[in-house]
Amino acid sequence: MDLSTPKGTKDFTVELEIIRKKIVSEIEDIFQKYGYEPITTPIVEYWDTLKGKYGEEAENKLIWRFKLPFSEREYALKYDNTVPLARYYAKYRPLLPFKRYTIDRVFRYDEPQKGRYREFWQADVDILGSPYPEADAEILKVFNEVFERLGFRDFRILINDRRIMDTIFSGFGIEYRSKVYRIIDKLDKVGLENVKRELLEFLDKDKVERIINLISLEDKEALEYISRFKGVEEYVEDIKTIIDLSGSNKIIYKPSLVRGLDYYTGMVFEVVYNGYPGSLGGGGRYDDLIEVFAGSKVPAVGGSVGINRVMDLGIDLGIFKVDKKTYTEIAVIYIGDTFRKAWNIANDLRKEGFKVYIDLMRSKFKKQIEYAISKDIRYLIIVGEEDLKENMVTFQDRYLKKREKVDLKDLINLLNKKISNRSG
Amino acid sequence: MDLSTPKGTKDFTVELEIIRKKIVSEIEDIFQKYGYEPITTPIVEYWDTLKGKYGEEAENKLIWRFKLPFSEREYALKYDNTVPLARYYAKYRPLLPFKRYTIDRVFRYDEPQKGRYREFWQADVDILGSPYPEADAEILKVFNEVFERLGFRDFRILINDRRIMDTIFSGFGIEYRSKVYRIIDKLDKVGLENVKRELLEFLDKDKVERIINLISLEDKEALEYISRFKGVEEYVEDIKTIIDLSGSNKIIYKPSLVRGLDYYTGMVFEVVYNGYPGSLGGGGRYDDLIEVFAGSKVPAVGGSVGINRVMDLGIDLGIFKVDKKTYTEIAVIYIGDTFRKAWNIANDLRKEGFKVYIDLMRSKFKKQIEYAISKDIRYLIIVGEEDLKENMVTFQDRYLKKREKVDLKDLINLLNKKISNRSG
Structure with a gap:
């Protein structure tokens, strides 16, 4: 063809x-x-x-x-x-x-x-x-x-x-x-x-x-x-x-x-x-x-x-660099049986105007991370079963190579500080 | 045709x-x-x-x-x-x-x-x-x-x-x-x-x-x-x-x-x-x-x-109103022999990101005002010879029907206060 x-x-x-x-x-x-x-x-x-x-x-x-x-x-x-x-x-x-x-x-x-x-x-x-x-x-x-x-x-x-x-x-x-x-x-x-x-x-x-x-x-x-x-x-x-x-x-x-x-x-x-x-x-x-x-x-x-x-x-x-692969700022990653919760978190963040990706392929954790890396999505929010029991998620800034646990209720505040130039 | x-x-x-x-x-x-x-x-x-x-x-x-x-x-x-x-x-x-x-x-x-x-x-x-x-x-x-x-x-x-x-x-x-x-x-x-x-x-x-x-x-x-x-x-x-x-x-x-x-x-x-x-x-x-x-x-x-x-x-x-005729926020109006000065003011405002119209038709004052009104441009900056001697211009908000004299050096500050949602 x-x-x-x-x-x-x-x-x-x-x-x-x-x-x-x-x-x-x-x-x-x-x-x-x-x-x-x-x-x-x-x-x-x-x-x-x-x-x-x-x-x-x-x-x-x-x-x-x-x-x-x-x-x-x-x-x-x-x-x-x-x-x-x-x-x-x-x-x-x-x-x-x-x-x-x-x-x-x-x-x-x-x-x-x-x-x-x-x-x-x-x-x-x-x-x-x-x-x-x-x-x-x-x-x-x-x-x-x-x-x-x-x-x-x-x-x-x-x-x-x-x-x-x-x-x-x-x-x-x-x-x-x-x-x-x-x-x-x-x-x-x-x-x-x-x-x-x-x-x-x-x-x-x-x-x-x-x-x-x-x-x-x-x-x-x-x-x-x-x-x-x-x-x-x-x-x-x-x-x-x-x-x-x-x-x-x-x-x-x-x-x-x-x-x-x-x-x-x-x-x-x-x-x-x-x-x-x-x-x-x-x-x-x-x-x-x-x-x-x-x-x-x-x-x-x-x-x-x-x-x-x-x-x-x-x-x-070299005035324009052909390297930006995405507008997406955040990938929400789920581990174990947390898809539904991760889906809700992703949608809550979108309501705040953030550009958010969530896997729809039922991929394993590793594959989700690989995808985020190859698309060069900077921020990851990792939703794990154990963390969720305490209403926590893990926030990762791929560029600064930093990970921290964040209370779900503080997540939007944290992201607002990290990502300033937002639409929506 | x-x-x-x-x-x-x-x-x-x-x-x-x-x-x-x-x-x-x-x-x-x-x-x-x-x-x-x-x-x-x-x-x-x-x-x-x-x-x-x-x-x-x-x-x-x-x-x-x-x-x-x-x-x-x-x-x-x-x-x-x-x-x-x-x-x-x-x-x-x-x-x-x-x-x-x-x-x-x-x-x-x-x-x-x-x-x-x-x-x-x-x-x-x-x-x-x-x-x-x-x-x-x-x-x-x-x-x-x-x-x-x-x-x-x-x-x-x-x-x-x-x-x-x-x-x-x-x-x-x-x-x-x-x-x-x-x-x-x-x-x-x-x-x-x-x-x-x-x-x-x-x-x-x-x-x-x-x-x-x-x-x-x-x-x-x-x-x-x-x-x-x-x-x-x-x-x-x-x-x-x-x-x-x-x-x-x-x-x-x-x-x-x-x-x-x-x-x-x-x-x-x-x-x-x-x-x-x-x-x-x-x-x-x-x-x-x-x-x-x-x-x-x-x-x-x-x-x-x-x-x-x-x-x-x-x-x-009626969800979308067919009434917005322009993106332009400001019309700079010249009176008498002030075109060149008005042109410069218009360009200074554009440098600050404002959307600015200036007449290019050598129109009389009245015609310039009529144009701004029919295009529904909200703010007018009127550049007159007498005012200019004191480095002043007249600022008019057509919606609030207010006119005031403004020192040229304060103009951008004033406009920044009036017009918040700007690009550039």
């Missing part, structure tokens, strides 16, 4: 799921601190909803699109959380600005490779309604805080503005701009020489020189260089405001950054990590997308964190 | 998503208290993985099953979390007992109606490895606690055992048992007369009488009645142990309950609520399913909570 999940998808085993949930909860906490509200849209959308929003490649090769043997309409699995947000806005018309977050799976039928999944988790934050760089700045501030909080030290946030590139390239007299964008966007992956070669296939040498000149620069140098062009003043001012307000020292202006999706109209950004292929997150301004659904223009800016990549890289870097 | 989600799917708007997240977090807390560990399997599985596990109807009509225009293999969306768990076990062979939970969406191409979705959330708990009624009892105890905690007073947990029905029906000389099960399982929906009529189509009058006799009974009467049959002693004993250990007074023995899925082999249960069509959750023992994937027998028992139905009914009953 084939036990594999489909290519490009993965099981989150207990150890991985504990990490994933931790990441999601940190990110969600940050999103909420900045005043974003949660929504969740379906995994399945009508194909018509996604059609024509992402560009040719996505549409022809990457969207999970299908009919069922017994369905009439064509369906698609969500490709991102942005187009569904646009549909959502048009349908419910929430008060503007609408600041929302969504943490959900998206689906792209890409060729699986390192960091490239066909089903993966994204954490999206977006602001609908504000055309101002303050909104862009808040998004970048949120992203900066996410990566700081998760413990990535050496990340960088690359930033650019599509309007800057449009203006300059139009000054260069360059047609086929979207083709040029696709090529220069691969700069970090394929290198300057390959970009040059590709551009030379359809542009004359002079134009290619100018493009190469521009995209070889970075950060302050690049900002200074582009500032010489006419018509970009306002956009450069915006970039400076965004960097300034965001308060992040990780942001770098990068002319080669344009991003693949069709719907971006202004600022674009990507979070990268030295040596990691592809981005850990990114986004930008998409002032025209909502109009497609809503019929009227609603400026919008946002981005998504690629949770699978953050996990993979964080594990590689 | 069609703004609808596919039939049988739904958007969780902010108000609904806040409720959904609350429900999920309560359920998850309970699952963890009982020592269950999280896993998540993909939404998309190979069709081969799901094929032949659920029975004819599911297989031919209900499973979302498809190929992509450019894919070779056939895919399916997960139909439940149980078959993926069986695959998971076979693949990773976690230590037994394996107690895991999964809260995820599943997909069934059913005819949408009240409480029937094509994409919906389920919260699953399962124990792999234990053949004993203690395990069944723990699952029922967890379910009991979930519905108690969520605030459903008048729920009932119906319970039966497929082995009891098999034994009795075989004693009746009844063939086509699975057909009979499908019919009697609809008792509460269609009534005794309709069940009788349907059975009479292929069974003689005497047999139908006996079946009707049996399934007219409930609870103690039913348990007493079935105890007279030979060969069911052990199973009846198990039922009694389960009810006893679970400590729930909501469990009712119900001979007509058999449940639709093919894979159940022993105890089955369903959570129902007076007047609500269909169940709010359910499950049972499936001792043969894992073997299909793992090649060796692993006893298993578990169940799932239907989150969409719990939400829908809870909202109808």
Whole structure:
């Protein structure tokens, strides 16, 4: 029997799921601190909803699109959380600005490779309604805080503005701009020489020189260089405001950054990590997308964190340790004919909010202990017949290698002292 | 433009998503208290993985099953979390007992109606490895606690055992048992007369009488009645142990309950609520399913909570109020030329873990206040030019209708006193 999940998808085993949930909860906490509200849209959308929003490649090769043997309409699995947000806005018309977050799976039928999944988790934050760089700045501030909080030290946030590139390239007299964008966007992956070669296939040498000149620069140098062009003043001012307000020292202006999706109209950004292929997150301004659904223009800016990549890289870097096997704090162990009493003790502790395991396999004492050890459950409460006669149990802290007899009526007090961070 | 989600799917708007997240977090807390560990399997599985596990109807009509225009293999969306768990076990062979939970969406191409979705959330708990009624009892105890905690007073947990029905029906000389099960399982929906009529189509009058006799009974009467049959002693004993250990007074023995899925082999249960069509959750023992994937027998028992139905009914009953529009606690309001200062104050408060909104629309004072009111953000911090000269801001508690001037250096202290339950 084939036990594999489909290519490009993965099981989150207990150890991985504990990490994933931790990441999601940190990110969600940050999103909420900045005043974003949660929504969740379906995994399945009508194909018509996604059609024509992402560009040719996505549409022809990457969207999970299908009919069922017994369905009439064509369906698609969500490709991102942005187009569904646009549909959502048009349908419910929430008060503007609408600041929302969504943490959900998206689906792209890409060729699986390192960091490239066909089903993966994204954490999206977006602001609908504000055309101002303050909104862009808040998004970048949120992203900066996410990566700081998760413990990535050496990340960088690359930033650019599509309007800057449009203006300059139009000054260069360059047609086929979207083709040029696709090529220069691969700069970090394929290198300057390959970009040059590709551009030379359809542009004359002079134009290619100018493009190469521009995209070889970075950060302050690049900002200074582009500032010489006419018509970009306002956009450069915006970039400076965004960097300034965001308060992040990780942001770098990068002319080669344009991003693949069709719907971006202004600022674009990507979070990268030295040596990691592809981005850990990114986004930008998409002032025209909502109009497609809503019929009227609603400026919008946002981005998504690629949770699978953050996990993979964080594990590689040792930021996230794949060692936590359980949330369980306490194992109640029974010896002899004490199961019923142990069962009651376990349930009394659960009432107090403790996370408690009790064997349901009628296992011998030794086997129960072995299980608790292999799951790395820290505290043991051993219920023996002799002890019970005096209303006592044995409490063991496996980490401190300490055992003590405890009166049953003092047990909850003792555990409350030992285990502070409790839910329930 | 069609703004609808596919039939049988739904958007969780902010108000609904806040409720959904609350429900999920309560359920998850309970699952963890009982020592269950999280896993998540993909939404998309190979069709081969799901094929032949659920029975004819599911297989031919209900499973979302498809190929992509450019894919070779056939895919399916997960139909439940149980078959993926069986695959998971076979693949990773976690230590037994394996107690895991999964809260995820599943997909069934059913005819949408009240409480029937094509994409919906389920919260699953399962124990792999234990053949004993203690395990069944723990699952029922967890379910009991979930519905108690969520605030459903008048729920009932119906319970039966497929082995009891098999034994009795075989004693009746009844063939086509699975057909009979499908019919009697609809008792509460269609009534005794309709069940009788349907059975009479292929069974003689005497047999139908006996079946009707049996399934007219409930609870103690039913348990007493079935105890007279030979060969069911052990199973009846198990039922009694389960009810006893679970400590729930909501469990009712119900001979007509058999449940639709093919894979159940022993105890089955369903959570129902007076007047609500269909169940709010359910499950049972499936001792043969894992073997299909793992090649060796692993006893298993578990169940799932239907989150969409719990939400829908809870909202109808007034248990969950659709009124919370935001998690945001504080709005920082700027007047005049104080945006930059207000931005910094907002960020300082976020550093302390508060959930803070600041306008990014360059709105006038009045508009900012109106927004905070319509979102029902309780606390306002008003940043005015005059106040700032003395390092003061105005603090307003909208609920208590109180305003006071506060020195900026005392602001965090004040807020910590007002807002106790904070994250971060």
